[in-house]
Structures are given as C-alpha cells and as structure tokens.
Amino acid sequence: MNDCSSCIVRNRAICSSLTPDELLILGKMGRRQKVKAGHTLLWEGDDAPVVANVLEGVLKLVVAASDGREQIVGIVFPSDFIGRPFGKESPYSVTAMTDAEVCIFNRNAFDDFASEHPDLQQKLLRRTLDELDRARHWMMLLGRKSATEKVASFLLEMSDRLSGQGCNADGSLNGFELPFGRQQIADILGLTIETTSRQLTRMKSDGLLSLPSRREIVIRNRAAMEEMAG
Amino acid sequence: MNDCSSCIVRNRAICSSLTPDELLILGKMGRRQKVKAGHTLLWEGDDAPVVANVLEGVLKLVVAASDGREQIVGIVFPSDFIGRPFGKESPYSVTAMTDAEVCIFNRNAFDDFASEHPDLQQKLLRRTLDELDRARHWMMLLGRKSATEKVASFLLEMSDRLSGQGCNADGSLNGFELPFGRQQIADILGLTIETTSRQLTRMKSDGLLSLPSRREIVIRNRAAMEEMAG
DNA sequence: CGGTCATTTGATAAACATCAATATAAGTGG
DNA sequence: CCACTTATATTGATGTTTATCAAATGACCG
Numbered sequence: 080m081n082d083c084s085s086c087i088v089r090n091r092a093i094c095s096s097l098t099p100d101e102l103l104i105l106g107k108m109g110r111r112q113k114v115k116a117g118h119t120l121l122w123e124g125d126d127a128p129v130v131a132n133v134l135e136g137v138l139k140l141v142v143a144a145s146d147g148r149e150q151i152v153g154i155v156f157p158s159d160f161i162g163r164p165f166g167k168e169s170p171y172s173v174t175a176m177t178d179a180e181v182c183i184f185n186r187n188a189f190d191d192f193a194s195e196h197p198d199l200q201q202k203l204l205r206r207t208l209d210e211l212d213r214a215r216h217w218m219m220l221l222g223r224k225s226a227t228e229k230v231a232s233f234l235l236e237m238s239d240r241l242s243g244q245g246c247n248a249d250g251s252l253n254g255f256e257l258p259f260g261r262q263q264i265a266d267i268l269g270l271t272i273e274t275t276s277r278q279l280t281r282m283k284s285d286g287l288l289s290l291p292s293r294r295e296i297v298i299r300n301r302a303a304m305e306e307m308a309g
Numbered sequence: 310m311n312d313c314s315s316c317i318v319r320n321r322a323i324c325s326s327l328t329p330d331e332l333l334i335l336g337k338m339g340r341r342q343k344v345k346a347g348h349t350l351l352w353e354g355d356d357a358p359v360v361a362n363v364l365e366g367v368l369k370l371v372v373a374a375s376d377g378r379e380q381i382v383g384i385v386f387p388s389d390f391i392g393r394p395f396g397k398e399s400p401y402s403v404t405a406m407t408d409a410e411v412c413i414f415n416r417n418a419f420d421d422f423a424s425e426h427p428d429l430q431q432k433l434l435r436r437t438l439d440e441l442d443r444a445r446h447w448m449m450l451l452g453r454k455s456a457t458e459k460v461a462s463f464l465l466e467m468s469d470r471l472s473g474q475g476c477n478a479d480g481s482l483n484g485f486e487l488p489f490g491r492q493q494i495a496d497i498l499g500l501t502i503e504t505t506s507r508q509l510t511r512m513k514s515d516g517l518l519s520l521p522s523r524r525e526i527v528i529r530n531r532a533a534m535e536e537m538a539g
Numbered sequence: 540c541g542g543t544c545a546t547t548t549g550a551t552a553a554a555c556a557t558c559a560a561t562a563t564a565a566g567t568g569g
Numbered sequence: 570c571c572a573c574t575t576a577t578a579t580t581g582a583t584g585t586t587t588a589t590c591a592a593a594t595g596a597c598c599g
Contacts, residue, residue: 140445142445142446142448142449143449144449144453144454144539145539146539148453149453150448150449150452150453152445152446152448152449153445163438163442164434164438165431165434165435165438166438166442170442170445170446171445194427194431197424197427197430200427200430200431200434201395201424201430203434204394204395204430204433204434204437205395207434207437207438207441208393208394208395208396208437210441211437211440211441211444212393212396212400214441214444214445214448215370215372215382215383215400215401215444216372216382216400217448218372218380218382218444218447218448218451219372219373219374219380219382221448221451221452221499222380222451222498222499223374223378223379223380223499224374225554225555226554226555260576260577260578261577261578261579262577262578268452269451269452269453270555270556271555271556271557272577272578272579273555273556273557273578273579273580274554274555274556276578276579276580277579277580279579280579280580292564293563293564293565293577293578309374309375309376455586455587456586456587490545490546491545491546491547492545492546500587500588501587501588501589502545502546502547503546503547503548503587503588503589504586504587504588506546506547506548507547507548507587509547510547510548522596523545523546523595523596523597
C-alpha cells in the first residue's frame with residue numbers, strides 16, 4: 080500500500096482535493112510502477128484497464144497512422160494524469176520518453192471512486208479543460224504555422240512548462256534541457272527531423288539561441304523568439 | 310424563464326443528468342438566444358461571462374494568428390456545450406456558421422450550480438474527455454496527413470456527425486449537406502481553399518463522390534474513401 | 540438580366556519532404 | 570582511457586506538395 084502523504088506530487092496532482100481519510104482509500108487502490116524510457120504503458124486502440132498519475136519522468140501521447148507516421152498529441156509531466164477515465168479503449172499510445180515512475184490505478188475502481196468524490200472529479204474536469212485548450216492551440220500551430228513559427232512556439236512553450244521542474248521558478252526559464260531528441264520535436268511539430276534541425280541551426284546562427292549540447296537550449300533573445308512564434 | 314421539459318435537446322444535452330426539480334432551477338438561470346449566421350458569440354482572449362448549450366444550428370471554434378490566419382479547432386452541433394467553465398478568458402472565438410439558437414447561462418452561476426451537482430459535472434467531464442480525444446485525433450490529421458487524406462478523413466467524419474441530424478440513423482450517411490462552404494473546410498483542414506477545391510474535384514472525377522450542389526456531398530465509394538483517409 | 544460572391548481552374552513560386560552523405564556525440568569493450 | 574561501434578544530428582542536393590497569384594467559370598439574388 081502507498082503512503083500518499085509522502086508523495087512527491089502530493090499537492091500538485093488531482094489527489095490534492097482529497098482529505099487524509101480519502102487519500103488512505105485511494106492509496107490502497109494505487110500502486111507505484113517504474114517505466115523504462117521507450118517503454119509503452121498503453122497502446123492506441125487497446126483496452127486500457129488503468130489510469131495513472133505521473134510521479135517522475137516525461138511521457139508522450141502518440142497517435143499513429145497505418146503506415147507508421149507518428150504525431151505526438153501530448154506531453155505528460157510529473158503530477159499530470161494519464162489514461163482515459165469513463166472509456167474503454169485508449170485513444171492514443173502512452174510511451175515513456177525518459178525513465179519514469181507512475182502511480183497506477185485500476186480504471187474501473189478509479190471511475191467508481193471518482194464518481195463518489197465530486198471534488199476529485201472537479202479537479203479532473205479542470206485539468207481536462209486545460210488540456211483541451213492546450214490541444215486546440217496546438218491544432219492552430221499544426222494547421223497554420225510555418226516551420227520557423229512552429230519551432231519558436233515550441234521552444235517558448237517548453238521554457239514555460241519545464242520551469243516547474245527546475246530551480247528558477249520565476250515564470251519561465253531561458254536555459255533548459257529537453258527530455259527528448261530531435262525526432263521527437265519533429266513528431267510534436269508535424270515536421271521532419273531535417274527541417275527541425277535546420278530551423279534550430281538557423282536560429283543559432285541568427286543569435287536567437289545557443290545549443291550547448293544536444294538537448295540543451297538557451298534562449299538568447301526571447302523578444303525576437305516571441306516575434307517569430309507568430 | 311425556460312421550460313426545459315420541452316427543450317429539443319433535452320435528452321442529449323448535459324441537462325439530461327438532472328431531476329425535474331434541478332431542471333427547474335437551471336431553467337431559471339438560462340435564457341434562449343438566437344444567433345445569426347456569421348455572428349460571433351465569444352471572442353478569443355476576451356472575458357467570457359457565459360456558457361451555453363446549442364439548441365439549433367452549427368457553430369465553429371476558431372483560433373486566429375496575429376496576421377489573420379484562422380484554424381477551426383472545433384465544430385459544435387445541437388446538444389453540444391459551448392464555453393469555458395472554471396476559466397475566465399475564452400481560449401477561442403465561437404462563431405455561428407448557420408443561424409443558430411443557444412441556451413445561455415451566466416458562467417459563474419453555472420460553475421456554482423455544477424459544483425453542487427456532481428452528475429452534471431460528470432456529464433460535462435465525459436463530454437470534455439470525448440472532445441479532447443477528437444481534438445487529439447485532429448492533431449494527427451493536421452500534422453501528418455496529406456491534402457488528399459485530410460479531405461477524405463473530413464468527409465467521412467462529417468458523414469458520421471451529420472447522421473444524428475438527418476433521418477437515416479443507421480450509423481453514417483453517404484449523402485449529406487455541409488453547413489458551410491469551401492473556405493471553412495480549408496480552415497478546418499489547415500489547407501487553402503484552392504487545394505481543398507482541387508482535392509474535391511479530383512475525387513469527383515475519380516468517381517469517389519458526387520457534388521450535386523455547392524454544399525451537398527454524396528460519397529459514392531466509401532471503401533475507397535476510407536482507404537484514402539490513411 | 541446583370542451584378543455579386545463563391546468556387547474552380549491554371550500557372551508559378553515557395554516551403555517542406557525526401558534521399559544521400561557526412562559529422563558529432565554517446566556508448567562499449569579492450 | 571582510448572579505439573571502435575552505434576545512434577543521433579547536421580548538412581547538402583533534389584523532388585514533391587501545397588501555397589500563392591491571377592483569371593475564368595458558375596451559382597445565387599435582386
């Protein structure tokens with residue numbers, strides 16, 4: 080059984096809506112599980128018997144075409160929720176991009192628990208609404224933005240979302256380390272790896288950013304970058 | 310005050326979770342409003358003081374870039390819900406594509422009501438989860454599919470979603486009338502109007518469909534269309 | 540019937556993908 | 570710790586797709 084009171088994401092995950100008593104019940108239902116980088120937790124189209132909270136690491140949500148083309152439709156960080164409550168099949172695959180740890184629940188048991196705990200359900204609703212907003216803005220990026228705009232938008236969003244992780248909690252971070260490589264960036268932006276790479280190289284030579292190592296990004300001119308994001 | 314018991318979308322809208330007593334209270338909060346085709350109900354980025362149920366007509370959710378490019382990120386049909394509960398700004402514009410009628414609520418009043426009615430909140434959660442799934446599959450289309458695949462996918466989805474409206478409730482309809490023109494199709498698919506038109510013309514000459522009038526579509530070879538959708 | 544708007548069609552250009560070849564970094568076993 | 574191997578990323582040359590610009594056709598409306 081889990082000791083939720085010492086959970087790292089205790090106050091950020093949806094569990095934060097629960098009283099100590101309720102947490103005890105939920106703790107009995109969940110179990111911690113490590114996921115190796117590259118391992119797929121849920122497969123698109125398969126029955127998905129579980130939902131989970133992310134404790135550590137970064138995972139991707141992927142929709143694939145029959146011929147193998149992939150589009151990443153979501154990136155999941157610690158304290159985020161994964162899985163599809165009130166649904167049977169997983170609408171996308173969930174794969175770890177880094178070594179990760181999740182707190183897993185049986186979906187039916189979770190659904191029942193949620194139905195009896197309106198506060199938890201409201202937290203889930205708020206999160207889902209936020210995700211939907213994010214997804215819809217991403218649709219604008221995918222459908223209407225140029226490669227340059229895509230990459231600029233991506234870097235700015237990453238500098239925001241990775242801020243929670245690091246130390247500088249002052250809004251957004253200019254220097255950060257991406258938890259994944261170029262191909263994944265391409266799969267997020269609906270581009271090829273070559274186009275993605277070329278955009279980054281161009282931005283580097285234009286002095287907008289520097290690339291200290293493969294996965295590190297330092298935004299040197301945020302104003303110009305925001306201009307570029309369209 | 311509204312008489313919800315006679316509402317056309319009574320059993321399909323989120324209100325269907327409510328008892329007659331509750332419905333009476335909600336009925337007092339809402340008011341019916343007609344919206345002319347082309348009129349914008351909510352503006353992206355503005356404070357959105359209302360949420361609503363769609364009674365009649367079709368509306369679009371639009372995200373725009375600073376230079377005017379538009380991406381349609383959602384299409385809303387009768388019995389669907391519009392607006393952003395638990396949030397202040399509207400993350401996108403909501404514009405009527407046909408003459409429409411909605412049942413409008415003050416957002417704060419609705420949020421409070423929802424917080425006290427878990428069943429309503431669960432209905433809203435389920436709907437939001439469905440919308441999110443749909444949005445994410447649309448991301449795959451926008452990011453990874455070719456123009457041909459986009460148009461084919463679009464026609465197939467429309468034939469499904471418009472079925473509820475018509476008489477043939479046998480799954481999906483091969484002949485249907487789109488509630489909007491070519492430019493809107495382009496804005497849904499992340500294409501230009503010219504490319505969209507060319508794809509349709511090609512499909513027509515390939516015998517996949519016929520175009521009896523501007524807005525009517527008849528799918529003549531569904532199997533081939535599904536093949537094309539990728 | 541003429542005018543307006545939406546759509547189609549055509550010619551050309553730009554953006555991005557694809558194919559192919561390095562280059563650079565990250566592991567691995569000696 | 571260093572050569573060797575492998576994976577990842579960059580760069581270059583070329584091709585395809587889709588956008589853009591421009592014009593013509595067709596539908597709808599008074």
